[in-house]
Amino acid sequence: MTAERTLTDRLLDDADQAPIDPFDLFEEWFAAARASEPNDPHAMAIATVDADGLPDVRMVLLNAHDRRGFAFFTNFESAKGRELLAHPKAAFVMHWKSLRRQFRVRGAVEVVDAAEADAYFHSRARGSQIASSASEQSRPLKSRAELMERVDALTKKLGEDEVPRPAHWSGFRIVPREIEFWKDGEFRLHDRFLFTQDAAGDWRRRRLNP
Numbered sequence: 382m383t384a385e386r387t388l389t390d391r392l393l394d395d396a397d398q399a400p401i402d403p404f405d406l407f408e409e410w411f412a413a414a415r416a417s418e419p420n421d422p423h424a425m426a427i428a429t430v431d432a433d434g435l436p437d438v439r440m441v442l443l444n445a446h447d448r449r450g451f452a453f454f455t456n457f458e459s460a461k462g463r464e465l466l467a468h469p470k471a472a473f474v475m476h477w478k479s480l481r482r483q484f485r486v487r488g489a490v491e492v493v494d495a496a497e498a499d500a501y502f503h504s505r506a507r508g509s510q511i512a513s514s515a516s517e518q519s520r521p522l523k524s525r526a527e528l529m530e531r532v533d534a535l536t537k538k539l540g541e542d543e544v545p546r547p548a549h550w551s552g553f554r555i556v557p558r559e560i561e562f563w564k565d566g567e568f569r570l571h572d573r574f575l576f577t578q579d580a581a582g583d584w585r586r587r588r589l590n591p
């Protein structure tokens with residue numbers, strides 16, 4: 382009996398030019414990362430640009446994904462929030478050290494709908510919901526004590542009530558235009574595959590030089 386070939390096996394086999402769906406391939410790589418990374422396999426660095434075109438980058442967590450794209454949740458009044466609302470395009474990268482693999486996406490950015498943001502917000506630990514309400518993310522803070530006072534005041538005020546999702550806390554979805562899968566190779570002879578969509582919306586892949 383022969384073992385079934387994975388999508389990764391097929392990707393690396395230049396003789397196999399049948400289509401591979403990049404979202405299915407992502408699921409395969411993400412599952413491998415979840416099984417082998419010591420922490421935060423869903424961490425990604427997301428790059429934006431500010432009003433001067435100056436790039437900005439920081440880690441966020443990939444907390445939702447499907448065939449529409451890759452979403453993370455944040456404060457829309459933060460630096461990244463303001464940057465993305467003004468310039469709704471982004472790139473992100475995930476690096477799974479344990480696998481020596483990299484996953485990159487570039488594309489347009491859309492805001493997730495309110496129902497999705499509510500569902501995700503309320504799935505988080507209550508303390509994290511309160512923290513997101515209390516933190517004026519990216520704005521100067523006089524002291525940690527000031528933040529903790531806001532957390533305590535809000536905790537007291539809410540009692541047992543549900544924490545309302547702040548109007549300025551929601552999710553951004555990166556809708557891929559380009560997707561790249563990278564796998565480490567000996568002597569820097571890595572394997573790289575760039576997926577782009579053709580006019581019909583089908584995903585094509587090209588191998589790139591490392």
Ligand SMILES: Cc1cc2nc3c(=O)[nH]c(=O)nc-3n(C[C@H](O)[C@H](O)[C@H](O)COP(=O)(O)O)c2cc1C
Nearest residue numbers: 424439440441442453454455456459460461462519
């Ligand atoms: C592993 C990791 C995951 C993070 N995930 C998020 C996240 O999902 N959302 C978020 O708002 N900040 C997250 N942060 C904090 C951001 O990196 C950043 O400090 C914060 O969002 C403010 O960024 P900004 O000033 O560029 O908007 C994370 C930090 C780390 C190290």
